[in-house]
Amino acid sequence: MxxxxxxxxxxxxxxxxxxxxxxxxxxxxxxxxxxxxxxxxxxxxxxxxxxxxxxxxxxxxxxxxTPKADKVDAVFSGKKAMWRPLYEALLETVQGFGEDVDIAPTESYVSLLRGSKKFAIVQPGAGRLDLGIKRKDVEATQRFEAAGSWNSMVTHRVRITELAGVDAEVVEWLRAAYQAGD
Structure with a gap:
């Protein structure tokens, strides 16, 4: 939305x-x-x-x-710029889930939306990229920990510390969140 x-x-x-x-x-x-x-x-x-x-x-x-592109530029600026290529690749992947994928950048992260519903967020830091995924009624795992107070708009959080950190398992979690549309 x-x-x-x-x-x-x-x-x-x-x-x-x-x-x-x-x-x-x-x-x-x-x-x-x-x-x-x-x-x-x-x-x-x-x-x-x-x-x-x-x-x-x-x-x-x-x-x-402010245009979305300018907001995304601001989110991935300075020490966080190293995560921009990973974000771009991730965005291209989730856009393949359906034509209703959109983004909503804020000052510190980018929400991934299916239509008007958020299914994930991407938040870069200087040393890692946090990916929040919304999957209600799915147990947390060691890798996909409970989001807790980090961000109440999602249920799980995965911390990515290397550019190759978005693998098939992460993509499947994102796809499941997209399909659930919670």
């Missing part, structure tokens, strides 16, 4: 625009992302993704106008 689609859904559900939420948040003195998300979820019964979109629109209105 695109950022604007999230905001459109929120407006349909609540009858409020981003400008309305900006006024209400200011009246409550809310200035931090986490507190805005918590307020939106509690007071307006928004899901996490929708509340995060509104909070982002309130705190960084211009950030969501």
């Amino acid at each position: 695109s950022f604007q689609a999230y905001l459109d859904t929120v407006q349909t559900q609540t009858g409020k625009t981003v400008a309305d939420f900006r006024i209400l948040a200011a009246e409550k003195g809310l200035t931090k992302h986490g507190e805005i998300v918590k307020w939106l979820k509690a007071e307006f019964e928004l899901g996490h993704g929708h509340a995060t979109a509104v909070a982002g629109a309130l705190l960084k209105p211009d950030a969501f106008k």
Whole structure:
């Protein structure tokens, strides 16, 4: 789901625009992302993704106008640039799963989407690439550990420390997550 689609859904559900939420948040003195998300979820019964979109629109209105390619460039910049070829190869592989594969880059990672549903994330670091995969009701393994507090939007995490770290097993986990569409 695109950022604007999230905001459109929120407006349909609540009858409020981003400008309305900006006024209400200011009246409550809310200035931090986490507190805005918590307020939106509690007071307006928004899901996490929708509340995060509104909070982002309130705190960084211009950030969501940046083209996806520029955002991906920023995610894979500096010491994280070494992971860009692996990300590109991974993206090409998952795009082979179906024509509905899309990306949604943030400031620190890239979400892999099937239509509007996230099935994985790719987060580069200086020393490794973390791959989060959403597979509900699948037990964690030594390699595919529980995501835990690392990222609550996915269920499993695999830490890749070498460029050859995306093998057939990783691709099968990604394919299963894509097909499940949870």
